[in-house]
Amino acid sequence: MSLIDDLKSGIVPDWIESIVRDEPITNRELIDGIVSGNIVAPRNILRQMSSPRAVGRGLRTKVNANIGTSEDISLVEEEIEKLRVACASGADAIMDLSTGGDIPAIRKRLIAECPVPFGTVPIYQAAAEAHKRGAAITELTPDEIIGAVEAHAKDGVDFVTVHTGITRRSIDALKRQPRVMDVVSRGGALLVGWIIANQQENPLFERYDELIEICREYEVTLSLGDGMRPGCLNDAGDAAQIEELKILGELRERALSAGVQVMIEGPGHVPLNEIEDQIRMEKELCNGAPFYVLGPLVTDIGAGRDHIVAAIGGAVASMAGADFLCYVTPREHLGLPTVEDVREGVETLKIAAHAGDIGKGLPGAADRDLEMSKARKSLDWSKQISLALDPTTAKRMHAERSGDRVDACSMCGDLCAMKVASEALGIENPVSC
Amino acid sequence: MSLIDDLKSGIVPDWIESIVRDEPITNRELIDGIVSGNIVAPRNILRQMSSPRAVGRGLRTKVNANIGTSEDISLVEEEIEKLRVACASGADAIMDLSTGGDIPAIRKRLIAECPVPFGTVPIYQAAAEAHKRGAAITELTPDEIIGAVEAHAKDGVDFVTVHTGITRRSIDALKRQPRVMDVVSRGGALLVGWIIANQQENPLFERYDELIEICREYEVTLSLGDGMRPGCLNDAGDAAQIEELKILGELRERALSAGVQVMIEGPGHVPLNEIEDQIRMEKELCNGAPFYVLGPLVTDIGAGRDHIVAAIGGAVASMAGADFLCYVTPREHLGLPTVEDVREGVETLKIAAHAGDIGKGLPGAADRDLEMSKARKSLDWSKQISLALDPTTAKRMHAERSGDRVDACSMCGDLCAMKVASEALGIENPVSC
Numbered sequence: 001m002s003l004i005d006d007l008k009s010g011i012v013p014d015w016i017e018s019i020v021r022d023e024p025i026t027n028r029e030l031i032d033g034i035v036s037g038n039i040v041a042p043r044n045i046l047r048q049m050s051s052p053r054a055v056g057r058g059l060r061t062k063v064n065a066n067i068g069t070s071e072d073i074s075l076v077e078e079e080i081e082k083l084r085v086a087c088a089s090g091a092d093a094i095m096d097l098s099t100g101g102d103i104p105a106i107r108k109r110l111i112a113e114c115p116v117p118f119g120t121v122p123i124y125q126a127a128a129e130a131h132k133r134g135a136a137i138t139e140l141t142p143d144e145i146i147g148a149v150e151a152h153a154k155d156g157v158d159f160v161t162v163h164t165g166i167t168r169r170s171i172d173a174l175k176r177q178p179r180v181m182d183v184v185s186r187g188g189a190l191l192v193g194w195i196i197a198n199q200q201e202n203p204l205f206e207r208y209d210e211l212i213e214i215c216r217e218y219e220v221t222l223s224l225g226d227g228m229r230p231g232c233l234n235d236a237g238d239a240a241q242i243e244e245l246k247i248l249g250e251l252r253e254r255a256l257s258a259g260v261q262v263m264i265e266g267p268g269h270v271p272l273n274e275i276e277d278q279i280r281m282e283k284e285l286c287n288g289a290p291f292y293v294l295g296p297l298v299t300d301i302g303a304g305r306d307h308i309v310a311a312i313g314g315a316v317a318s319m320a321g322a323d324f325l326c327y328v329t330p331r332e333h334l335g336l337p338t339v340e341d342v343r344e345g346v347e348t349l350k351i352a353a354h355a356g357d358i359g360k361g362l363p364g365a366a367d368r369d370l371e372m373s374k375a376r377k378s379l380d381w382s383k384q385i386s387l388a389l390d391p392t393t394a395k396r397m398h399a400e401r402s403g404d405r406v407d408a409c410s411m412c413g414d415l416c417a418m419k420v421a422s423e424a425l426g427i428e429n430p431v432s433c
Numbered sequence: 434m435s436l437i438d439d440l441k442s443g444i445v446p447d448w449i450e451s452i453v454r455d456e457p458i459t460n461r462e463l464i465d466g467i468v469s470g471n472i473v474a475p476r477n478i479l480r481q482m483s484s485p486r487a488v489g490r491g492l493r494t495k496v497n498a499n500i501g502t503s504e505d506i507s508l509v510e511e512e513i514e515k516l517r518v519a520c521a522s523g524a525d526a527i528m529d530l531s532t533g534g535d536i537p538a539i540r541k542r543l544i545a546e547c548p549v550p551f552g553t554v555p556i557y558q559a560a561a562e563a564h565k566r567g568a569a570i571t572e573l574t575p576d577e578i579i580g581a582v583e584a585h586a587k588d589g590v591d592f593v594t595v596h597t598g599i600t601r602r603s604i605d606a607l608k609r610q611p612r613v614m615d616v617v618s619r620g621g622a623l624l625v626g627w628i629i630a631n632q633q634e635n636p637l638f639e640r641y642d643e644l645i646e647i648c649r650e651y652e653v654t655l656s657l658g659d660g661m662r663p664g665c666l667n668d669a670g671d672a673a674q675i676e677e678l679k680i681l682g683e684l685r686e687r688a689l690s691a692g693v694q695v696m697i698e699g700p701g702h703v704p705l706n707e708i709e710d711q712i713r714m715e716k717e718l719c720n721g722a723p724f725y726v727l728g729p730l731v732t733d734i735g736a737g738r739d740h741i742v743a744a745i746g747g748a749v750a751s752m753a754g755a756d757f758l759c760y761v762t763p764r765e766h767l768g769l770p771t772v773e774d775v776r777e778g779v780e781t782l783k784i785a786a787h788a789g790d791i792g793k794g795l796p797g798a799a800d801r802d803l804e805m806s807k808a809r810k811s812l813d814w815s816k817q818i819s820l821a822l823d824p825t826t827a828k829r830m831h832a833e834r835s836g837d838r839v840d841a842c843s844m845c846g847d848l849c850a851m852k853v854a855s856e857a858l859g860i861e862n863p864v865s866c
Binding site: 180233271298299309315330331335358360366370372376390393 | 608619623629664665667704731734735749780781787791792799810817821826829833852854857
């Protein structure tokens with residue numbers, strides 16, 4: 001019995017009920033959303049998870065943080081620190097994208113530490129291990145590719161990205177309409193290489209029923225990867241991307257019918273004016289499946305501040321209906337993120353998610369903003385600090401420049417706009433900006 | 434003869450022609466835009482300015498950096514350094530909001546250093562000087578308020594913010610519909626106080642013809658301030674704000690008819706989903722006048738990262754038609770910005786302006802993005818660095834984590850997505866992400 005089966009039968013696990021405490025929907029709406037496939041609540045049956053989360057219709061927009069080693073930089077303790085910092089900053093999910101070091105050992109340590117849903121991209125491990133033993137990635141067997149997913153499911157992974165939409169059909173679309181950046185998804189690129197070299201269909205597509213079975217058994221949520229996502233503004237919304245999205249919509253129906261939870265991954269690099277269309281297209285082609293976007297990045301030239309580029313795109317995507325934002329760190333396109341990059345990425349995308357929730361009219365989304373405005377008006381600095389999305393940074397920045405005037409406005413001094421206006425308007429309480 | 438008069442007579446100064454070199458419009462379109470009031474090119478007749486700029490229809494979205502002393506922190510050298518850093522980072526205009534120290538001396542030093550249009554808010558100086566001599570702000574005479582504008586014009590200031598829309602009419606609107614934050618514009622608040630205490634109309638409104646005369650004489654562009662701008666999401670788009678905007682639209686016509694350039698200032702704090710409406714409303718009520726927005730800030734709880742909050746709002750505003758973005762620094766709401774805050778603010782809002790230009794379909798806006806994508810594909814790191822909006826930061830971040838592998842992808846190593854896919858697709862050049 002999968003979670004969807006249980007909920008259909010009226011069996012509701014306790015952890016499901018804990019989710020709505022921090023959401024603007026009822027328990028009934030959450031259950032209906034999971035059953036209809038408009039919401040996912042990723043949680044492997046083997047997992048201990050102190051802070052379960054759900055993603056989708058009517059819920060707060062969530063933020064994921066990618067961490068993980070590379071071939072060049074593989075320091076387990078640094079990745080554990082990234083996980084802790086990301087969660088302390090408010091990440092709603094963690095994905096381990098490790099490709100260096102002892103990948104299974106790293107994963108197990110990270111899962112044990114992770115209070116929120118934990119995801120992976122199993123083909124990375126398969127590819128990295130092939131590479132380590134001197135084999136070409138194209139020499140991986142279909143069993144090894146499927147086996148990697150099963151191994152991750154058995155380790156307790158809550159959601160897996162599988163690039164099932166990279167097929168002969170989507171590769172044909174890619175060939176018909178050449179791109180500037182070809183394929184920038186790592187998993188997608190590996191499978192394009194595998195399919196062309198082996199002249200065989202993608203095992204994740206061809207043996208999709210086996211994937212569904214694995215996911216049913218361990219209650220793993222499928223995150224159908226967008227291997228054809230655009231890697232630059234120029235390639236956004238092209239034939240390959242749309243063709244893949246159609247395939248993902250079809251595959252999502254099959255998994256959902258089998259009682260397996262599914263979300264859909266999306267771009268990537270998209271011009272600001274095309275984001276809304278991209279979200280609408282996904283919701284139509286995938287029948288309202290939760291949409292998990294990477295950014296989107298609204299310019300290609302923001303290297304060094306791509307977290308901000310992603311926040312612009314992510315806020316607009318969230319407002320348009322995206323459910324889950326994968327963070328981007330300041331080091332995107334430049335190198336593997338540091339612990340500080342991870343913190344900055346999470347804090348930044350949290351702003352985007354929050355602004356999007358206000359923009360999409362989520363009930364209560366702006367309540368904390370109203371409290372902050374009242375705290376500003378009454379010059380209550382400790383309340384202003386505590387209501388900030390990142391109180392630590394707000395406190396530090398205020399202390400650095402306010403000097404001793406903690407009881408007065410640090411910017412305008414005696415010219416404080418609110419004080420002047422409120423006095424003039426005959427409002428009694430002393431106020432300040 | 435004002436600039437508009439000259440252009441109408443077919444007299445085109447050389448500096449006007451230099452502006453279009455970096456813009457996607459023709460010289461003729463620029464001239465027509467200035468004459469019709471859809472574009473402003475602020476430049477005081479007394480000014481030396483190495484990099485003149487124009488703001489408005491068909492032009493790149495511009496970014497302004499506010500600098501200036503406060504009563505608590507008044508270090509001239511720090512403000513000069515802020516000006517240099519802002520301009521080096523690509524600010525298109527500088528506003529000096531000094532309220533501490535020897536304000537006229539500070540202004541003169543800053544103007545002498547400033548290569549781009551330079552703006553001020555003259556009433557700040559009038560208020561600060563009244564305060565210094567122990568007088569209440571409400572004791573300022575109308576002559577002193579108008580005189581401050583004239584003094585700034587004589588110092589070579591290119592554009593001045595005047596809160597002409599704070600009138601008995603807009604104050605009535607404010608009283609009819611109470612706000613959470615009342616008036617957060619400093620200039621606006623001072624004038625609200627003055628009007629109520631003196632039971633007289635705003636001198637900047639009542640003696641507007643004199644303002645027009647001063648601006649004509651020195652070719653000062655009027656930036657009609659939004660003293661009633663919302664200070665929190667809750668107050669956005671209320672009666673006071675709309676009433677003021679209507680007044681500004683009327684005043685703009687009067688100045689334009691007299692050959693004086695005008696832009697309109699806008700909010701402020703605005704929910705993401707209301708930004709487009711705000712821009713459309715300004716363009717309608719002010720007949721296409723260039724719109725100069727502060728942010729907008731799309732959440733009230735981003736203290737410590739309000740530059741990012743402003744970048745989200747600014748990008749969407751720019752896409753919707755805003756012409757000029759006032760930057761916000763990370764220290765907004767917390768204290769007077771440092772030099773580093775200024776740099777971060779300019780670099781961040783530049784991203785917003787650029788993303789907005791792509792989003793609004795400005796011709797050629799994404800050309801550099803395309804070049805970057807090609808440089809990424811061909812693994813040309815030096816070109817990638819030089820094409821970044823902030824090459825210094827991109828270079829540093831890349832060097833910190835790339836180690837010795839400058840010839841290879843620093844993130845994916847041998848699993849580089851582009852390399853794998855391009856090889857599989859039979860593309861010859863070695864490529865990488």
